[in-house]
Amino acid sequence: MTPNYALKELNKEAGFGGMGSEIHRDIPRIDMSDFFNRKAEITEELWKAATEIGFFQLTGHGIPLELIDDAFALSAEFFALPQDTKAQYPLRKGTNAGWEFKAQVRPSTGTPDNKESYQITLPRMGEGALWPKGEEVAGFKATMLAFERHNWMVGMKVLSCFADKLGFHSDFFTDGHDPESPHYQSTLRLINYLGMEDATPEDFKFWRAGAHTDYDCLTLLHQREGHGGLQLCPGKDAESGDLAWTDVPPLGGVITCNIGDMLMRWSDDKLMSNLHRVRMPKEGEYMGPRQSMAFFCQANKDTMLEGPEGKYDPMTAGDYMQMRLNANFAGKPAQKA
Numbered sequence: 001m002t003p004n005y006a007l008k009e010l011n012k013e014a015g016f017g018g019m020g021s022e023i024h025r026d027i028p029r030i031d032m033s034d035f036f037n038r039k040a041e042i043t044e045e046l047w048k049a050a051t052e053i054g055f056f057q058l059t060g061h062g063i064p065l066e067l068i069d070d071a072f073a074l075s076a077e078f079f080a081l082p083q084d085t086k087a088q089y090p091l092r093k094g095t096n097a098g099w100e101f102k103a104q105v106r107p108s109t110g111t112p113d114n115k116e117s118y119q120i121t122l123p124r125m126g127e128g129a130l131w132p133k134g135e136e137v138a139g140f141k142a143t144m145l146a147f148e149r150h151n152w153m154v155g156m157k158v159l160s161c162f163a164d165k166l167g168f169h170s171d172f173f174t175d176g177h178d179p180e181s182p183h184y185q186s187t188l189r190l191i192n193y194l195g196m197e198d199a200t201p202e203d204f205k206f207w208r209a210g211a212h213t214d215y216d217c218l219t220l221l222h223q224r225e226g227h228g229g230l231q232l233c234p235g236k237d238a239e240s241g242d243l244a245w246t247d248v249p250p251l252g253g254v255i256t257c258n259i260g261d262m263l264m265r266w267s268d269d270k271l272m273s274n275l276h277r278v279r280m281p282k283e284g285e286y287m288g289p290r291q292s293m294a295f296f297c298q299a300n301k302d303t304m305l306e307g308p309e310g311k312y313d314p315m316t317a318g319d320y321m322q323m324r325l326n327a328n329f330a331g332k333p334a335q336k337a
Helices: 008-013 039-052 065-079 140-166 172-176 201-205 235-240 261-266 317-328
Strands: 029-031 055-059 098-101 115-120 187-193 209-212 218-223 230-233 244-247 255-259 275-278 290-297
Touching: 029 039, 039 055, 039 140, 065 115, 065 140, 065 187, 065 218, 065 290, 140 172, 140 187, 140 218, 140 290, 261 317
Parallel strands: 029 055
Antiparallel strands: 055 255, 098 115, 115 187, 187 290, 209 275, 218 255, 218 290, 230 244, 230 275
16 A cells, blocks of 8 residues: 655655666756856856756865765775664664664655665764764764765855745845754765675665655765766656656766755745656676765754745744654654654
């Protein structure tokens, strides 16, 4: 039986578990350099990409390549720790902070993603209890704090462009994602998709990450060169039922972005959330573990989601996120975020 979810976004996602077809699409690449002098030009490019294909890639974003490389290296060190060590830092359902192993279940598949992940949501790190110790991964906390803030800055630049187009003031979304608030809930997620070197043919029938839309405002994804598998299907195509998937190239130093359901609702559906998934590697492709890092711009819990035209009833971002988290993680009963 297909589950009946409280949000239309989840009921829609529950029907997207099939293979579909594959097609090439050009993914817009947008140069963010000299941002404040070029903001009008960048805004038009972002708006066109966000309202047409819904995915885009950023260059000239200002996050140092050395910092990205350091974050990837430390992420790999963390995931290489023994399972019982990582289990000291558990993700508790509804909190979006800590480590999980094959706990995320997509409504589209009903099966766990073939991955582990570690979430950093700053007010929920339990006064340091969820950070790995320095003797386990030296320099981890300092590097991830810097990386988190750099991603927040890039996200706020992109969202300021959308604010201008939606008729809000430029810092509207920045105010709603205030990192100094105890209600801050933007999340940096380190992801390790399990290696397939010794997998059986049956294992390849599943997904590294099942088809889904993100439930944030904006996702910034860092991929490692050669670690492919990410596929997208534009929101408009998904609405029509024509699920044709496009591979997204994993380019070092380039940030892949997509709109999330929270911003789609907040924009009165002017900005479309996109369906995406991570497929299994094909014959001849890299079979080892696949690493990526995603930053989710998620409005503060007390921020009210209310579009410029009032298409949807207002609700807080905290209530919205709680419904989405409860539907996407299996295991223990939900705890209050």
